[in-house]
Amino acid sequence: MAFFEQHMHAAPKTFLSKYIFSFDHKVIGKQFLWYGILFLGIGGIMALMIRWALAFPDQAFPIIGQFMFPETGGIIPPDTYAMLFTMHGTIMIFYAITPILIGAFGNFCIPLMIGARDMVFPLLNMLSFWLAVVSGAILVGSLFTPLGAAAGGWTSYPTLSTLIGSPGTGQTLWSLAIFVLGVSSTMGAINYITTIIVLRAPGMGYFDMPLTVWGLWLTAILNAIFLPVLGAGVLLLIFDRVFGTQFFLAGAAATSGAGDPVLFQHVFWIFGHPEVYILILPAWGIVSDLLSFFARKPAFGAKATALAMTAVTVLSTLVYGHHMFTTQMSPLLTQSFMTLTMTISIPSAIFFANWLGTIWRGSIRFDSPMLFSLGVVFVFGLGGLTGLYLATVTTDLYLHDTYFVVGHFHYTMAASVLLGGFAAVYFWMPKMFGVMCNETLAKWHFWGTMLGLNGVFMGMMIVGYAGMHRRIYNPFIYEHLQRLIPINEFITWSAILMGLSQIFFVINFVHAVFFQKKKAEQNPWNVGTLEWTIPSPAPNYNFKEIPVVKCGPHEFSNPNLPAGRDFQYQTEELVKA
Amino acid sequence: MSTQTNHIPGTIREAKAIGSIAMVFVLVSFSMLFATLFMGYAALRNSAPVWPPSGMTNLPLLLPILSTVFIGLSSLTWLKFEQTLKSIWVQLTLVLGLAFTASQFALWAKLKQQGIFADTGVYASIIYTFTWIHVAHIAAAIILLLWPLYWARKNLINDLRAVKIVSIGKFWHFLGLIWGVMFVTLFVL
Numbered sequence: 001m002a003f004f005e006q007h008m009h010a011a012p013k014t015f016l017s018k019y020i021f022s023f024d025h026k027v028i029g030k031q032f033l034w035y036g037i038l039f040l041g042i043g044g045i046m047a048l049m050i051r052w053a054l055a056f057p058d059q060a061f062p063i064i065g066q067f068m069f070p071e072t073g074g075i076i077p078p079d080t081y082a083m084l085f086t087m088h089g090t091i092m093i094f095y096a097i098t099p100i101l102i103g104a105f106g107n108f109c110i111p112l113m114i115g116a117r118d119m120v121f122p123l124l125n126m127l128s129f130w131l132a133v134v135s136g137a138i139l140v141g142s143l144f145t146p147l148g149a150a151a152g153g154w155t156s157y158p159t160l161s162t163l164i165g166s167p168g169t170g171q172t173l174w175s176l177a178i179f180v181l182g183v184s185s186t187m188g189a190i191n192y193i194t195t196i197i198v199l200r201a202p203g204m205g206y207f208d209m210p211l212t213v214w215g216l217w218l219t220a221i222l223n224a225i226f227l228p229v230l231g232a233g234v235l236l237l238i239f240d241r242v243f244g245t246q247f248f249l250a251g252a253a254a255t256s257g258a259g260d261p262v263l264f265q266h267v268f269w270i271f272g273h274p275e276v277y278i279l280i281l282p283a284w285g286i287v288s289d290l291l292s293f294f295a296r297k298p299a300f301g302a303k304a305t306a307l308a309m310t311a312v313t314v315l316s317t318l319v320y321g322h323h324m325f326t327t328q329m330s331p332l333l334t335q336s337f338m339t340l341t342m343t344i345s346i347p348s349a350i351f352f353a354n355w356l357g358t359i360w361r362g363s364i365r366f367d368s369p370m371l372f373s374l375g376v377v378f379v380f381g382l383g384g385l386t387g388l389y390l391a392t393v394t395t396d397l398y399l400h401d402t403y404f405v406v407g408h409f410h411y412t413m414a415a416s417v418l419l420g421g422f423a424a425v426y427f428w429m430p431k432m433f434g435v436m437c438n439e440t441l442a443k444w445h446f447w448g449t450m451l452g453l454n455g456v457f458m459g460m461m462i463v464g465y466a467g468m469h470r471r472i473y474n475p476f477i478y479e480h481l482q483r484l485i486p487i488n489e490f491i492t493w494s495a496i497l498m499g500l501s502q503i504f505f506v507i508n509f510v511h512a513v514f515f516q517k518k519k520a521e522q523n524p525w526n527v528g529t530l531e532w533t534i535p536s537p538a539p540n541y542n543f544k545e546i547p548v549v550k551c552g553p554h555e556f557s558n559p560n561l562p563a564g565r566d567f568q569y570q571t572e573e574l575v576k577a
Numbered sequence: 578m579s580t581q582t583n584h585i586p587g588t589i590r591e592a593k594a595i596g597s598i599a600m601v602f603v604l605v606s607f608s609m610l611f612a613t614l615f616m617g618y619a620a621l622r623n624s625a626p627v628w629p630p631s632g633m634t635n636l637p638l639l640l641p642i643l644s645t646v647f648i649g650l651s652s653l654t655w656l657k658f659e660q661t662l663k664s665i666w667v668q669l670t671l672v673l674g675l676a677f678t679a680s681q682f683a684l685w686a687k688l689k690q691q692g693i694f695a696d697t698g699v700y701a702s703i704i705y706t707f708t709w710i711h712v713a714h715i716a717a718a719i720i721l722l723l724w725p726l727y728w729a730r731k732n733l734i735n736d737l738r739a740v741k742i743v744s745i746g747k748f749w750h751f752l753g754l755i756w757g758v759m760f761v762t763l764f765v766l
């Protein structure tokens with residue numbers, strides 16, 4: 001089915017062409033991985049500062065507080081607090097999770113798993129990464145502007161984000177950074193989509209693709225369609241701020257014919273709801289594959305899983321109004337959005353049941369990628385179910401903008417995506433860097449992260465249900481929140497546990513990449529997809545001969561296999577009795 | 578996309594298929610950008626008590642008509658170029674594209690003369706912003722046209738470059754189409 005066979009890359013010779021301006025999808029994937037991990041660290045420290053302010057509002061932030069906020073003696077000031085939650089959300093969503101799941105593993109996995117030598121447009125791929133770097137530099141630069149970074153929330157609703165709400169250049173730079181990143185991701189998306197359509201190895205039909213590739217493909221399609229919507233929105237916001245246009249101004253701020261602040265919310269969420277699925281689809285795909293790989297069983301209903309993910313993708317474009325139930329939307333619309341949102345639970349339940357079907361009575365190997373995948377199943381189940389209360393108009397009117405929302409969306413698009421990302425790092429480590437991670441440290445990392453994140457996000461849902469509003473600086477000055485102080489402290493301690501657990505990951509990862517001498521085997525996990533038919537780490541041309549695909553990606557424990565083997569490669573004819 | 582020279586296309590039919598598949602998604606992306614702008618326009622216009630908002634004088638119609646003629650003709654000269662691959666037709670397309678851009682600058686000057694600036698109100702915001710964004714795309718497309726011009730003048734057009742010429746053409750026609758929608762909705766209606 002491949003349209004054409006690509007040239008073999010000549011091996012790059014100079015440092016610049018090998019590590020910096022590389023056309024190689026594997027190198028670009030690694031560049032995105034480092035980029036994402038760096039921002040994950042920055043966003044994580046911001047999260048700890050937010051949590052510190054919510055539990056110990058009048059104590060100095062430990063270690064770096066004195067140095068960062070000398071004028072308050074180390075206590076996080078209120079305006080900085082608003083910048084922190086804004087930048088935490090922005091960085092985690094656009095600069096940590098997107099680069100790791102889509103930038104790194106999209107780039108690394110797609111050509112290897114479909115049997116191609118590279119992406120179809122390698123130059124476009126490189127430009128996409130360097131535009132992302134430009135965008136990251138703009139965003140980091142905005143932290144050092146006179147009035148500080150953007151502080152209107154990651155959703156940056158007007159009027160918080162217009163000149164009235166944020167007079168500083170921080171918000172303008174924020175909008176610009178998001179616009180540039182949108183261009184970068186759209187370029188990547190067009191590359192991914194085209195690559196998957198035209199470069200699949202001969203014999204590989206769409207349902208012979210690993211589900212990882214399915215997830216990344218659907219994500220890329222959503223990206224190509226909806227990132228330009230956000231792009232248009234932030235462009236108009238920039239014009240409002242810089243050229244004095246009046247799209248999002250109303251009332252006394254508008255001179256002739258009023259704009260509409262709520263218009264931005266529509267534009268934002270037309271993009272924003274699909275964005276949730278843009279983030280989670282790659283993790284769903286990866287987990288669908290890994291559960292089968294480590295349960296040594298064919299993925300249960302793999303075709304149904306792929307189609308269910310496609311159905312979610314389609315439905316995700318029709319439900320954005322559930323973020324705006326409190327904007328005086330007509331009841332006719334709220335009811336429609338509620339019904340459509342609820343409909344998503346049908347395909348979600350299908351693939352969720354398929355995950356359980358996959359591990360049911362499997363001979364499960366509890367290696368670190370599997371632990372993280374099972375973690376995804378657990379936290380995504382919780383996150384998905386709590387979404388129903390927010391999709392329902394009557395309960396949402398009460399829960400809107402409380403910590404229940406914060407807990408819910410962290411379960412779905414932070415916890416499950418993060419765990420999926422870690423599963424992917426541990427799983428593809430040998431193919432990416434040619435070494436294995438230390439299993440013991442990886443398991444410590446898993447349990448610390450898992451316990452910590454459940455403490456944090458479960459706690460958030462409880463305080464939210466009890467009425468604690470999001471984005472408030474010091475909750476304890478409100479009488480009705482006094483009794484929530486112990487839970488808030490518990491959440492913060494859980495966050496600290498989760499944060500400290502990442503040290504296991506950093507040590508493990510850095511040691512494996514730079515200091516590990518022992519080379520990994522070609523196929524340490526005994527898996528049959530195409531990337532495991534080539535040496536570890538993958539050579540710069542990927543495949544000497546373009547492979548011919550003869551069976552699906554999840555052929556495990558076939559009773560007709562010869563003794564001592566429980567899997568077969570996708571390049572082998574399906575064994576029959 | 579110049580990177581395709583890194584590969585050996587099995588046949589030219591396959592290169593064409595890759596070009597058209599990628600262009601479908603490129604154009605979908607750009608369409609969504611402009612669709613969002615038009616959606617915002619529709620929402621603002623339909624929720625306003627009067628349209629155009631009070632205080633707005635009549636917009637000049639002659640210059641937009643001229644722009645429409647330029648960009649319409651440029652699509653025709655481009656089609657001719659795709660058939661003949663003669664450099665005169667790509668030159669004409671380029672001149673018409675520049676004329677279109679000039680007519681847009683004239684339009685902005687005229688608006689300013691009438692006292693209509695980007696911050697004059699939401700209607701003025703829409704006119705300026707939409708034309709700015711569109712002209713920025715036209716400028717990018719004009720730069721893209723320089724390659725076919727060079728190839729045509731130096732007789733360097735081969736089958737693979739012909740595929741690229743078709744892709745650039747699709748983008749050019751797309752921008753013409755967007756202008757058509759803008760002309761009708763912003764200036765005529």
Ligand SMILES: [Cu+2]
Pocket residue numbers: 272273276319320322323
């Ligand atoms: Cu949503």
